[in-house]
Amino acid sequence: MTIKEVSEKFGITQDTLRYYEKAGILPRIARTPGGARDYRPEDLNWVEHMVCLRRAGMPVESLVEYLRLTQLGDGTFPERLALLREQRENLLRQQEKLNEAMDRLDYKISRYQEAVKTGSLSWDHTEAEP
Numbered sequence: 001m002t003i004k005e006v007s008e009k010f011g012i013t014q015d016t017l018r019y020y021e022k023a024g025i026l027p028r029i030a031r032t033p034g035g036a037r038d039y040r041p042e043d044l045n046w047v048e049h050m051v052c053l054r055r056a057g058m059p060v061e062s063l064v065e066y067l068r069l070t071q072l073g074d075g076t077f078p079e080r081l082a083l084l085r086e087q088r089e090n091l092l093r094q095q096e097k098l099n100e101a102m103d104r105l106d107y108k109i110s111r112y113q114e115a116v117k118t119g120s121l122s123w124d125h126t127e128a129e130p
Contacts, residue, residue, distance in 0.1 A: 001039040009044070010051050017047070024064045025050050027071070057094070058087045 007014045017037075020026045026046050029037045039047070050063055058066075066083050069076035115121040 001044065003037045003039070006039045006044065006047060010047055012051060020047070020050060023060055024067060025060065027067065053087070056087055056091055058083075062087065 001009075003014050003017055007017060017026075021029055021037075026043070029039060029043055032038045046067075053063055053066070054060075062083055066080060069079050069083075111121065
């Protein structure tokens with residue numbers, strides 16, 4: 001599969017794919033006799049996995065380490081598990097912050113919806129506006 005096809009399949013740019021390879025996030029991609037990248041099914045699995053982990057916010061350094069550990073073999077399962085768990089915890093902390101922000105926005109939206117109906121924005125004076 002060409003870099004263009006892979007780019008379209010996963011919704012990332014060709015430059016991103018090149019960067020992933022250069023940064024060590026992807027294993028070395030085979031080349032055609034003409035020098036073009038030739039993605040194989042196992043490469044596509046890696047691309048899919050790395051795109052998912054990047055979208056989950058995993059730092060590039062952690063992805064490089066993850067690939068390195070994978071290449072070292074099954075004896076690195078505990079280290080890989082630790083990397084994934086750490087990122088999951090990071091996501092949970094981010095999710096908590098997003099939930100707090102959503103709650104605050106929902107509250108403010110409800111207040112302004114009421115103000116649109118009544119023509120007035122009244123608030124509890126123990127709470128500062130905005």
